[in-house]
Amino acid sequence: MRSFIKLSNNLNYWAVVPAAGVGQRMGSACPKQYLSLLGKPILQHTLEKLLQTNVQGVVVSLAAEDNYWSQLPTLPRVWTAPGGTERSDSVRHALEKLLTFPEVKPNDWVLVHDAARPCVRVSDIQNLMQTVADYPIGGLLANPVRDTMKRADTQNCVTETVSRQQLWHALTPQMFRLQLLYDALTTAAIQGYPVTDESQAIELMGYSPVLVSSHPDNIKITHPDDLALAALFLQQQNNV
Ligand SMILES: Nc1ccn([C@@H]2O[C@H](COP(=O)(O)OP(=O)(O)OP(=O)(O)O)[C@@H](O)[C@H]2O)c(=O)n1
Numbered sequence: 677m678r679s680f681i682k683l684s685n686n687l688n689y690w691a692v693v694p695a696a697g698v699g700q701r702m703g704s705a706c707p708k709q710y711l712s713l714l715g716k717p718i719l720q721h722t723l724e725k726l727l728q729t730n731v732q733g734v735v736v737s738l739a740a741e742d743n744y745w746s747q748l749p750t751l752p753r754v755w756t757a758p759g760g761t762e763r764s765d766s767v768r769h770a771l772e773k774l775l776t777f778p779e780v781k782p783n784d785w786v787l788v789h790d791a792a793r794p795c796v797r798v799s800d801i802q803n804l805m806q807t808v809a810d811y812p813i814g815g816l817l818a819n820p821v822r823d824t825m826k827r828a829d830t831q832n833c834v835t836e837t838v839s840r841q842q843l844w845h846a847l848t849p850q851m852f853r854l855q856l857l858y859d860a861l862t863t864a865a866i867q868g869y870p871v872t873d874e875s876q877a878i879e880l881m882g883y884s885p886v887l888v889s890s891h892p893d894n895i896k897i898t899h900p901d902d903l904a905l906a907a908l909f910l911q912q913q914n915n916v
């Protein structure tokens with residue numbers, strides 16, 4: 677069931693899911709977003725979480741050679757777009773697709789969420805939507821750093837202890853105004869500036885997105901060890 681939350685000044689909310697990666701660090705036979713978690717592909721878990729919120733629709737960026745997407749059950753309000761070389765290119769292509777929809781307004785909100793983060797809590801997404809609605813620029817789910825942080829040299833020897841004061845892990849979804857985000861990613865691409873998340877492109881425009889605390893189980897499945905942890909988190913969430 678979709679949970680409804682107060683929408684700010686009747687703008688729509690859309691979602692983009694970059695799912696065109698190869699999962700090199702996972703080293704699996706198929707792209708990691710299609711690995712099974714509790715009997716369901718990771719990407720399907722992720723989409724089902726987003727579709728429980730009141731996003732109007734989701735655009736998923738897929739690799740040109742993706743032969744797996746067609747095997748997923750058809751989900752309502754989900755469209756696809758071509759992936760790109762980098763994650764930021766995949767996101768930009770999905771935004772381009774969204775901007776062609778007649779019902780989409782440039783000032784609508786768009787939430788960008790990694791396919792590889794299936795453990796995100798619907799309540800955290802809704803909290804992001806409600807909190808950021810009052811921030812004109814946008815914001816992202818994040819987690820304050822808990823551990824002491826070290827910077828290392830190429831030999832993995834400590835070169836410095838980095839202060840963890842005001843240091844956060846950036847997660848997803850990251851929520852921004854559609855046209856602003858598209859322009860920010862396009863500018864970064866034109867300038868050849870590599871951005872690893874949407875917030876960085878927005879920051880390059882001189883803006884300061886707000887960080888919204890997320891539960892720490894919103895992990896990005898990256899390495900093989902992450903699969904068992906993600907399964908545990910999903911089981912825990914399902915048993916609540
Ligand atoms: N060109 C790319 C690269 C990544 N992604 C997506 O961005 C998300 C986060 O990226 P990451 O965890 O790095 O996934 P991969 O790039 O697949 O992993 P790796 O770096 O290990 O290859 C993933 O859902 C991935 O599918 C994408 O849509 N397009």
Ligand SMILES: C[C@](O)(CO)[C@H](O)COP(=O)(O)O
Binds near residue numbers: 790846847872873874
């Ligand atoms: C967007 C992101 O998940 C925020 O932490 C992260 O930057 C993705 O990085 P990746 O190297 O593409 O996994």
